[in-house]
Amino acid sequence: xxxxxxxxxxxxxxxxxxxxxxxxxxxxxxxxxxxxxxxxxxxxxxxxxxxxxxxxxxxxxxxx
Amino acid sequence: xxxxxxxxxxxxxxxxxxxxxxxxxxxxxxxxxxxxxxxxxxxxxxxxxxxxxxxxxxxxxxxxxxxxxxxxxxxxxxxxxxxxxxxxxxxxxxxxxxxxxxxxxxxxxxxxxxxxxxxxxxxxxxxxxxxxxxxxxxxxxxxxxxxxxxxxxxxxxxxxxxxxxxxxxxxxxxxxxxxxxxxxxxxxxxxxxxxxxxxxxxxxxxxxxxxxxxxxxxxxxxxxxxxxxxxxxxxxxxxxxxxxxxxxxxxxxxxxxxxxxxxxxxxxxxxxxxxxxxxxxxxxxxxxxxxxxxxxxxxxxxxxxxxxxxxxxxxxxxxxxxxxxxxxxxxxxxxxxxxxxxxxxxxxxxxxxxxxxxxxxxxxxxxxxxxxxxxxxxxxxxxxxxxxxxxxxxxxxxxxxxxxxxxxxxxxxxxxxxxxxxxxxxxxxxxxxxxxxxxxxxxxxxxxxxxxxxxxxxxxxxxxxxxxxxxxxxxxxxxxxxxxxxxxxxxxxxxxxxxxxxxxxxxxxxxxxxxxxxxxxxxxxxxxxxxxxxxxxxxxxxxxxxxxxxxxxxxxxxxxxxxxxxxxxxxxxxxxxxxxxxxxxxxxx
Ligand code: HEM
Ligand SMILES: [Cu+2]
Numbered sequence: 001x002x003x004x005x006x007x008x009x010x011x012x013x014x015x016x017x018x019x020x021x022x023x024x025x026x027x028x029x030x031x032x033x034x035x036x037x038x039x040x041x042x043x044x045x046x047x048x049x050x051x052x053x054x055x056x057x058x059x060x061x062x063x064x
Numbered sequence: 065x066x067x068x069x070x071x072x073x074x075x076x077x078x079x080x081x082x083x084x085x086x087x088x089x090x091x092x093x094x095x096x097x098x099x100x101x102x103x104x105x106x107x108x109x110x111x112x113x114x115x116x117x118x119x120x121x122x123x124x125x126x127x128x129x130x131x132x133x134x135x136x137x138x139x140x141x142x143x144x145x146x147x148x149x150x151x152x153x154x155x156x157x158x159x160x161x162x163x164x165x166x167x168x169x170x171x172x173x174x175x176x177x178x179x180x181x182x183x184x185x186x187x188x189x190x191x192x193x194x195x196x197x198x199x200x201x202x203x204x205x206x207x208x209x210x211x212x213x214x215x216x217x218x219x220x221x222x223x224x225x226x227x228x229x230x231x232x233x234x235x236x237x238x239x240x241x242x243x244x245x246x247x248x249x250x251x252x253x254x255x256x257x258x259x260x261x262x263x264x265x266x267x268x269x270x271x272x273x274x275x276x277x278x279x280x281x282x283x284x285x286x287x288x289x290x291x292x293x294x295x296x297x298x299x300x301x302x303x304x305x306x307x308x309x310x311x312x313x314x315x316x317x318x319x320x321x322x323x324x325x326x327x328x329x330x331x332x333x334x335x336x337x338x339x340x341x342x343x344x345x346x347x348x349x350x351x352x353x354x355x356x357x358x359x360x361x362x363x364x365x366x367x368x369x370x371x372x373x374x375x376x377x378x379x380x381x382x383x384x385x386x387x388x389x390x391x392x393x394x395x396x397x398x399x400x401x402x403x404x405x406x407x408x409x410x411x412x413x414x415x416x417x418x419x420x421x422x423x424x425x426x427x428x429x430x431x432x433x434x435x436x437x438x439x440x441x442x443x444x445x446x447x448x449x450x451x452x453x454x455x456x457x458x459x460x461x462x463x464x465x466x467x468x469x470x471x472x473x474x475x476x477x478x479x480x481x482x483x484x485x486x487x488x489x490x491x492x493x494x495x496x497x498x499x500x501x502x503x504x505x506x507x508x509x510x511x512x513x514x515x516x517x518x519x520x521x522x523x524x525x526x527x528x529x530x531x532x533x534x535x536x537x538x539x540x541x542x543x544x545x546x547x548x549x550x551x552x553x554x555x556x557x558x559x560x561x562x563x564x565x566x567x568x569x570x571x572x573x574x575x576x577x578x579x580x581x582x583x584x585x586x587x588x589x590x591x592x593x594x595x596x597x598x599x600x601x602x603x604x605x606x607x608x609x610x611x612x613x614x615x616x617x618x619x620x621x622x623x624x625x626x627x628x629x630x631x632x633x634x635x636x637x638x639x640x641x642x643x644x645x646x647x648x649x650x651x652x653x
Contacts, residue, residue, distance in 0.1 A: 005482075010406050013416070016493050016497070017496045020496065020497070027528055035529065035533065
């Protein structure tokens with residue numbers, strides 16, 4: 001499945017609530033994540049998405 | 065479902081109706097712009113990020129925000145949607161364009177009066193203000209102009225409903241044996257619910273608040289005006305939600321590339337809302353002294369029953385959308401999600417709105433539980449909850465729907481789809497930040513409705529993260545939301561200024577997979593359902609109201625006492641019901 005701009009945007013959107021509540025989920029397992037760790041994880045996710053978009057994206061998409 | 069025959073567009077076929085829809089949308093969008101600006105001011109002020117107003121003016125801003133968004137924006141927009149839906153599904157123009165303009169005019173005049181009274185609060189020495197918040201019950205008191213504007217607005221909505229019932233009656237004469245078209249069915253059941261519920265607020269405004277603000281009566285019974293408000297205040301929630309449901313049931317499946325799963329199920333859902341949305345208002349008053357716990361318990365039980373139509377909706381809409389995705393070639397258990405038309409801002413906005421509504425439903429169940437409600441009552445949790453429901457499920461669906469509806473009434477193509485997509489995603493992200501932090505702040509005990517949520521010698525604590533982070537999240541989310549509204553208004557403005565097009569949008573709506581033919585005709589018997597709804601309301605409210613009047617010092621508070629005969633009869637009824645309830649409870653528990 002091609003990673004279109006729209007799909008990439010949706011993935012970014014859904015990553016935000018997951019990132020915000022990551023510390024709660026980690027808390028269930030007695031892991032105390034600092035805020036900076038969450039920021040780094042979200043950043044890594046965005047970077048990964050950019051790479052994937054570069055590899056599998058629509059390239060010069062016109063009618064997004 | 066009757067479908068607009070291919071070729072001719074709504075604006076060509078029904079030019080008068082399109083003009084009414086445009087006028088309603090215009091007022092809705094102006095209110096949205098002002099209200100969102102006030103929202104930004106609040107979000108930045110309460111979090112101490114940026115303060116442009118005096119804290120003493122906070123309630124003026126907050127009243128403007130609540131009234132312009134939750135009452136004016138939503139209701140004007142839904143009047144536009146309903147007017148469109150009636151004309152297209154009955155396939156006939158309104159009976160009288162003049163009459164339609166009359167209700168638009170009346171509602172607009174009412175809005176202007178109420179808004180002037182609210183904004184008057186910014187001008188000291190003017191002697192006019194309405195810092196009563198959008199719930200406007202006593203003991204807060206507004207200038208009479210505010211209540212008069214409100215009354216005109218409500219009467220305007222009554223006339224709009226009459227307009228649609230007249231269209232339906234005329235259609236019925238030509239089609240004596242046909243099933244009511246689905247969209248018309250949705251509009252009519254919603255309006256019946258609205259008539260039943262606005263009676264409460266009309267009585268409160270006309271008999272108590274207006275005479276009181278004019279000085280004709282000295283006092284009111286505050287618990288009575290609160291109860292009359294909430295008698296209407298819960299159904300208004302469904303008045304906001306039903307147009308969103310109308311779009312989710314009849315338009316979203318088409319945008320997803322499919323068709324509605326089941327027409328009869330949709331009818332059942334709307335009927336359940338008609339029956340159940342009024343006899344639950346007391347669930348907003350769990351902490352009000354003066355209402356017996358038993359009545360609160362009944363309201364809670366009815367509220368939990370409301371989960372049923374909500375879950376039916378979730379099932380039907382998701383099934384229809386999945387059907388659409390599979391029509392578009394989607395496969396697998398979850399992979400079909402990728403096959404949906406995510407580029408289309410109308411689809412994506414509605415889908416995101418639906419997803420957030422699920423989250424709002426969960427926090428709503430906490431609100432509805434009599435005992436856990438005490439944990440979050442009047443904290444920031446509550447605005448966190450309803451910015452997911454009315455503030456997103458409804459508002460975002462309306463904005464997303466506009467990308468599909470506005471071209472139909474202007475005859476021009478949408479100015480920019482990518483900007484539209486960015487706008488709905490920005491709303492989602494902004495709301496995730498703001499609403500999540502509001503919920504958490506509420507759990508920490510931070511109160512709502514205050515410019516200064518700090519106390520001396522007291523620190524709020526959070527289990528994870530810090531209060532500072534929550535403040536930043538609220539401010540950041542509020543800013544993103546405001547920018548999203550700016551993008552939306554900009555896109556719609558440029559759309560309406562664009563060049564006319566022969567085919568501005570694909571407005572065809574396909575028939576449902578399972579049509580109304582097989583379903584029982586009794587579903588369409590509106591008179592019977594209205595009767596049942598009225599009986600439920602009488603059952604749920606007679607005793608609590610009688611108690612409030614009797615124990616709260618009469619109809620007008622300190623004023624008239626209740627006649628002894630009424631009082632004696634009431635005691636008898638009370639004892640009987642209480643003992644019956646206790647017996648029942650003994651059996652159950
Ligand atoms: C630009 C987007 C928005 C922002 C930044 C925003 C911000 C806020 C904030 C911070 C509060 C809490 C104030 C307090 O309790 O002290 C609030 C309350 C409220 N908001 Fe919004 N909001 C936005 C959009 C909306 C929308 C779209 C609706 C409804 C359609 C809405 C309806 C309300 C209502 C009814 C209240 C409660 C007012 C009261 O307590 O009397 N808001 N808003
Ligand atoms: Cu409610």
